Amino acid sequence: MSIEVTLGDEADAVAAVKDKLVAEGVPAALAAGDSALWGPQAQPEAAIRLGWLGLPGSSRELLPEIATLVERARAEGLDHVVLAGMGGSSLAPEVICATGDVPLTVLDTTDPHQVRRALADRLDRTIVVVASKSGGTIETDSHRRIYEQAFRDAGIDPAERIVVVTDPGSPLERTAIEAGYPVVLADPNVGGRYSALTAFGLVPSALAGADVAGLLDDAAAVAPLLAQDEGNPGLELGALLGARALQGRDKLILRDAPSEITGLPDWIEQLIAESTGKEGKGILPVVGAEAAEARDQFLVTIGPDSGTTVDGPLGAQFLVWEYATAIAGRVLGINPFDQPNVAESKENTTRILQEAGDGPLPTGTPVLTDGPVEVYGDLPGDLKNLADVLTWLLRAIPERGYLAIMAYLDREAAFDAAVIGDASFEEMTETWASADVATLRALLDYRTDHAITFGWGPRFLHSTGQYHKGGPEAGVFLQITGVVTDDVEVPGKPYTLGRLQLAQALGDLGALTSRGRPAVRLHLTDRVAGIRHLLSVAEEL
Template sequence: MSIDVGVGHEADAVQAVREILAAEGVPAALAAGDPSLWGAPSQAEARIRLGWLNLPLTSRELLPEIVNLVERAQAQGLDHVVLAGMGGSSLAPEVICATDDVPLTVLDTTDPHQVRRALDDRLERTLLVVSSKSGGTIETDSHRRIYEKAFRDAGIDPADRIIVVTDPGSPLEQTAIESGYQVILADPNVGGRYSALSAFGLVPSALAGADVRKLLDDAAGVRGLLSQPEGNPGLDLGALLGAQYQAGRDKLILLDTLSEINGLPDWIEQLIAESTGKQGKGILPVAGAEAAEDHDQYTLNIGRDGERTVDGPLGAQFLVWEYATAVAGRVLGIDPFDQPNVAESKENTTAILSEAGDGPLQTGTPILTDGPVEVYGDLPGHPKDLADVLRWALKAVPDRGYLAIMAYLDREAAFDAATVGDASFEEMTEQWASADIATLRALLDYRTDRPVTFGWGPRFLHSTGQFHKGGPAVGAFLQITGAITDDIEVPDKPYTLGRLQLAQALGDLRALTSRGRPAVRLHLTDRVAGVRHLLSVAEEL
């Protein structure tokens, strides 16, 4: 594992922070799990959140049970592994499986079209992993209920197809026991975003075919260095994050174009944004940008290419980034283990569903309609079309700010646009990009020096959603929702997935606007046409 912190004055600043941390005894104290490192107010939370430091060793106890699960699934011919989980329960397995090039269907969405896509794919060979630390995650609970019904309707006993990963004593554990599901209990002293090397990361990844033993071996290989004041990659990386923040560079542009690890920036984004974005402070990770373009930004490369680099195998990367984030929390003067603003959007969602009762959700009246796109919000200047709205969004970003695009849509819908057959890979990629709402990030990023982030809702609520509300008040927000054409009932609940998804979008928008954040909602009355129209308008700005 190697960290290159850069050159010149930046490297000197990193060295100065590293020396202070070493003189304060932080490396040895953190490696030993000292909960006092982040101050007295954080001590109670930190005391029950440092189990991740020992996961390279303690998680080995899970391996025999995981092997049995894998062998049983193979014997039954269950080769379609679906993971129902949010945030830390889904992001790490997604990276692990993408890096090992094994298939895993991840449901971290309430979009009914995306869930329907998974339901219709080889249900007779599907194994569902339901992962929730708290055991009460509304998205994951909905997925479990929907799959239980689907299995029963197909004449399949859900107890033969559902595996539950949760904390001891959670409501989900009790439900699983009553239903006869296989239960794997995770370490309760590990927070969700620090759980990559716990049962939450290992169980679904192993079932999908990933080599989780190697993951733990690689993490164990670096663990011994984390108590040292010198040659400590976690200390080096944490000092880099802290020094850049102290220098006024709090936007971290993550690059991984030449890395053998696939998708790690998405995992890092949740870890750092949710850990540091609070008390009006925070480091904003930006995945997908090509370069740092302004004075408050800097790039960091996963792999060996670039001025600042973090190079090493995935298991080691997980542990080192977690350690570095904890170190950065000390430098910033915040508790890296709590998430005080995450619950707010959840509470707003519940309130919006309750307010509507059996009637339609109160969405307001669009201020304008441009083709298949309705615009909702309180925008100055009476915009006349969608182009004006996008220009407003770019101009609404304050100094040292950022623009966040938040899409409550099916993140796999664009694959439907890619023609399979005689089309070349380049042609398929172009077709996919022209139908993918995530392309909007690059189009708007091209037109501003400010960072532009992109998040799939409600997934980002368990990630950058904390930073949006608890971090610096310098964000502008562009929310995108879409019409539902194939909704799914959630058994024994008074809402469908589509209704829940819209309530989540409206709830988060309420949390943002209540803080005076500039925000607008674009609603696609036709999803396919709406995406194409939105992208075409953005291209012409």
């Protein structure tokens, strides 16, 4: 594991932070699991959240149990692995499988179109991993119910197709035992975003075909370095993150260089944003930007490159970034293991669903309509069209602020537009990008030096959602929802997926506007045409 840090004029400030940490004995204390490192208020939480430090060794105990599950799935011809999980329960397996080039279908969405897409894919050869630390995650509970019904309708016993990963004693464990599902219990002393090397990361990845033993080997190789004062990559990276934030560079631009690892910035985004974004402080990871353009930004590249880089195998990267995040929390004076603002949007969602009953959800009235796009929000009266709205949002970003784009849509829908046959790879990529709402991030990025993030809802609620509400009050928010044309019932619940998805969007929007932060909701009355129109308007700004 190697970390190359080129700091230029700010090297002295970063060195000073590192020297202070060493003088206080932090590296050895953290490696030993000292829960007092983040102060007395954080100590009770930290005392039950440091199990990730020992995972390279303790998770090996799970390998025989996981191997049995894999052998059974292979013997039964179950080669389509679906992971129902949110946040830390899905992001790490997604990276592990992408890096290992093994297929994994991740359901971290309430979009009914995306869920129907998964249900229609080889149900007769599907095994579902239902993963939830708390056992009460509403999205994951919905996915479980939907797949149970789908299996029964197909004449398949769900007990032969569903595997549960959860914490000991959770409601999900009890449900699984009653239903006869295999259960793999995770370490309860590890928080969700630090759980990459627990059962949450290993079980679905192994079922998909990834080498999880090798992952633990790589983590074990770097672990001894984390107790050292020198040659400690986690200390160097953590000091860098903390020092940059103290200097006002609190937007971490994460860039993927060509390497053997695929998609790690998405996992880092959750780890750092949810761990540090609280008490008006925090570090905002920005995925997708190519360079740090403003004075509040700095660039770290994953893989071999020039500048500041983090290079090494995936298992080691997981452990080093976790250690560095814990270090950055100490430097910033916050508890890196809690998430005090995450529950607010969830509570708003529940309230909205309960108060609406069988009636319409409180969407409000659009302030203007531009083709297939309705615009909602507290906006100046002189805005006439979508171009005016996007321009107003960009101008509303404060000096050290950011724009967050949050899309409650099917993140795989753009693949439907990809041309197959005689088209070149470049042509297919261009066609796909022109149908992908995520392209909006890059289009708007060209028009401002401020950081712009993009998140799929409700996935981001388990990631950057904490930073949006608990971090610096510098965010401007653009939410995108879309009409549902083929909804999915949630068995045993009084709502459909589409209704839940819209309630989640409205609930989070309420949490943001209650803080007086600029927020706009765009609703696509036709998803395909709406995305095409939105991107074309952004291109012409």
